[in-house]
Amino acid sequence: MKTTTQNNRGEIFAKTIHFPKVITKQQHNPLNYLLLLGMIFSVYILSMQPVWAHGEKNLEPYVRMRTIQWYDVQWSKQQFNVNDEVSVTGKFHVAEDWPISVPKPDAAFLNISTPGPVLIRTERYLNGKPFMNSVALQPGGDYDFKVVLKGRLPGRYHIHPFFNLLDAGQVMGPGVWLDIAGDAANFTNDIQTIGGKSINMETYGLANGIFWHSFWAFLATAWLLWWVRRPLFIARYRMLHAGLEEELVTPLDRNIGKAILVGIPVLVLVFYTMTVNEYPKAIPLQASLDQILPLSAKVNTGVVEVDTTRAEYRVAERTMTMSLKIKNGSDKPIQIAEFATGGVHFLNKAAPAPKQNDADSVVAAEGLSLDNATPIQPSEQRTVLMTAGDALWESEKLDGLINDPDSRIGGLLFFYDTEGERYVSSVTAAVIPKFN
Amino acid sequence: MSANLSPRTFRPYTGEKARIARAYDYLVLVLALFLFIGSFHLHFALTVGDWDFWVDWKDRQWWPLVTPLIGITFPAAVQAVLWTNFRLPLGATLCVACLSIGTWIARVFAYHYWNYFPINMVMPSTMLPSALFLDAVLMLSNSLTITAIFGGSAFALLFYPSNWPIFGMFHLPVEAGNSQLTVADMFGFQYIRTGMPEYLRIIERGTLRTYGQIATPLSAFCSALLCTLMYTLWWHIGKWFATTRYLNRI
Incomplete structure (x- = not known):
């Protein structure tokens, strides 16, 4: 084979390179490799099993043993239909011997482990008091809890009550299998605002959101097409370097740009003002830490x-x-x-x-x-x-x-x-x- | 080399050359579309993250601060490439449109169909008005400095009001559990997120509320200032990574 190359002084010369003759017994067809990969992938897909655990054994033992100590956890039922309510009640003792390496439970969140919102949480109580946020727990304190859930998606799920502990992780309570029957399409979740407006949480605001996204997407698409319809990269690059910059952005382009500079802020402010007038009672997002005192001692009562x-x-x-x-x-x-x-x-x-x-x-x-x-x-x-x-x-x-x-x-x-x-x-x- | 042509000697491509150049345009556009849908969406998900994922994270202090600040990065870099080399004032709009496509795909397929969240709970915000404005400023000014100062600021300042028509209705008050919540907070309470305890939300943490109930304008102006700097930084990153050496061979 003849090829050209360049020496240190920039002189080009030719030389001949002889590649050794390779003798192969078998021609390797890339399709064979693809077929093998396809088979491996198929076996992998066909042998996949659903994951049933949620890492409840993963947390270090001393955290599971010496933080939240669950007992008397009960479920009102384990088989129910979409839209039916089920409650989980129980007690827990917050260990006095709280590990030094785990931050104190100044912010804890009583949660439910689910594979996504297959149930929704409608009510939650700690020591009989409803609470919507995180809560500060006291080491040595005794608490009882109740969480009311509502079936949303049919299926069989392994569910635990558990605590998210700030900077510590999840401490699982005992789990059960819940069987939810029925049709997901029948699920309803209506709430009422303080102003008396009834809201379907499954669809609320979706059409409005899609409308506004579509509106701005329409303007953006128009702007992109305005430019994309003309020759783009090579042609514009050549013209720009040929000094024809003025032809690349025309007076009409500039006028449209000016219209955008004026029109976009005006539109945004008009739409903003319309929304403010439509929802004058809008409030900021709420975030607080609930303070709920422990019950009188249930553990270590002194008897x-x-x-x-x-x-x-x-x-x-x-x-x-x-x-x-x-x-x-x-x-x-x-x-x-x-x-x-x-x-x-x-x-x-x-x-x-x-x-x-x-x-x-x-x-x-x-x-x-x-x-x-x-x-x-x-x-x-x-x-x-x-x-x-x-x-x-x-x-x-x-x-x-x-x-x-x-x-x-x-x-x-x-x-x-x-x-x-x-x-x-x-x-x-x-x-x-x-x-x- | 075509770059050395003068206006007098310049001849536009015609015939087969023009057709191939146009095919190249479409090829680059399609590749750019997928590239920006993937990369900008990933960048956005890893940095803005929960503020854009969840309706109950879109507070009036951190959301308008963080989102434009991260959102202006790719637009600045792509503007640097497309404007400097091609005088195409569509970099910001292209990037943000790609981001919108990517986020909507993720919210519908990953969050709704895969993880069962209602789509209205995970609706993304929009930065398209801000991006259109940014492109227009660059085209009219042909100046990095002016675009960074005025375009970057407007990119941040327009963000909150342009999204309020989408998310304002989620701030209606609701009474639940003997306390006042917004509809958005109710989504967070009702639709169970195992790995998202309430205390993780970063809702109006900091001292901005010291100035009364005007946290949003203060956040927006803070974001505007930072966006001018972020724009400049990412403009130079865009220029640093971009090359036209292959065009010079044409």
């Missing part, structure tokens, strides 16, 4: 006192052993029925608790055992060795706390007396790992 003296996690056995100094200040014998932490409930088979309605809760039905199962008598103080063991420590990714910078456990202990009265105490302790 049953618990002090955690030591906690060990046996990695191989997946068991947490806690040494608890318990003082029964009630007038009836009490037993430990349940230990709940990070959304997992360890139940004491020897002291069955009345069924809780934490639908779809993660439960270790026989996961709790005590070294001394006899009830703690009134006024008795006893040190109890409690063992919570189950593979759920691992499958729920709670065993990761031994890798956390703040390796402490927190949770709620549920005691019941002989008449079914419940006492709840929070426990917390540093965790010592045992690796053998």
Whole structure:
């Protein structure tokens, strides 16, 4: 093959280059590669599964265990139709032993995990008070909540109540499967303004918005076409560099430009004034932080006192052993029925608790055992060795706390007396790992 | 080289040359359309983001400050290329029109059909009036300085009033949960956004309200000042990235 090249002095010379002759046994057809890629892509598409989780196990264990401690979470129903209302109620205790690395819950938002707005939230209450914004929570405080939702899109969804904590993340409550039946086209969501105007939230302002976007798009398109209809890049570049600039922007173009300079601001101000006159009662967006005080104590009421003296996690056995100094200040014998932490409930088979309605809760039905199962008598103080063991420590990714910078456990202990009265105490302790 | 032609020796292309030059125009226009729809929309989504996504983020303080400031970037850069080399005063309008196409596609398909939000909750704002004005100023002044000062300022000042006809009606007051909200706030409360707690919204944070209830004009003028600087910066970025070396070979 002959080619030309240039040396350092700019002299052009020719030289011959001989490429080695390549002998191939097989011609590679690009179509084969495309076919292979297509097959891989098809297998990938056909084998895709819907995602059912929302990362509820992803947050570090110490955050799930020692921030918002959910209990008694119930759903009014789990099968309903579009436009039907469903409510979720429950309680939560804000841990006293709030992790140092998590900002205090000065701004928290009680939310619902959904795959998009398949339900809408119509009402929300904290301690019986309606609230629309974020709220400041107090560590050690007890709260109950209620959220009312309305079915919007048919389907089967896994839904959790959860808290968004400012700068900390999401702390999930127990989740359930909701089945929404019916037709999405029948969904209605009408609200009323203070002025008495009824609004369909699904369509409100849409036609108006499309009109104004279309109006300005029409003017912009006209302006673009005005220029695009003429020869553009090469022709204009040549003319500009030939000194024919005056021919590129004609007097008519300039007059149109002047009309734009005057017309656009005038139109904008006229339309703005029309809107202001049409909606004279418009107010700015509202943003506030609701202040709702905790309830009187529901956890650590002082009747049953618990002090955690030591906690060990046996990695191989997946068991947490806690040494608890318990003082029964009630007038009836009490037993430990349940230990709940990070959304997992360890139940004491020897002291069955009345069924809780934490639908779809993660439960270790026989996961709790005590070294001394006899009830703690009134006024008795006893040190109890409690063992919570189950593979759920691992499958729920709670065993990761031994890798956390703040390796402490927190949770709620549920005691019941002989008449079914419940006492709840929070426990917390540093965790010592045992690796053998 | 064609650039060295004088008015006396200049001959416009005719016949096949003219046809090919016109085909080249359309080729560049189509490529530019897709390029700006993608790149400007991405740039806008990553920087203005929630202020343009959600109706309950469009407050009177940050929205009119942030949106024009980011919105003037690509228009300035493209104006620098199209005006300097071709005397085409359509860079801003072209960019903002592409942005509008991109945002509407995203809102309808990604936000509505994919994530189920009503479209009225995620309607984009418009900057087309501002862009038309910016193009006109550049064409009439043929000056970077004048366009930056007057065009850039007008780009910001026109933004809020040109969008109020679209979004004003979402500011009607509603009573809910023993408190006063706007219709826009109700959208944020009712239509659940798992990753968007209310406290994340940046609604009138800062000290502008110290001046009474005139946060919007103050924000708009602040944005106008910043837009003059942003315009100049992005004009030079546009010139820096642009080249006509391939045209010189024609």
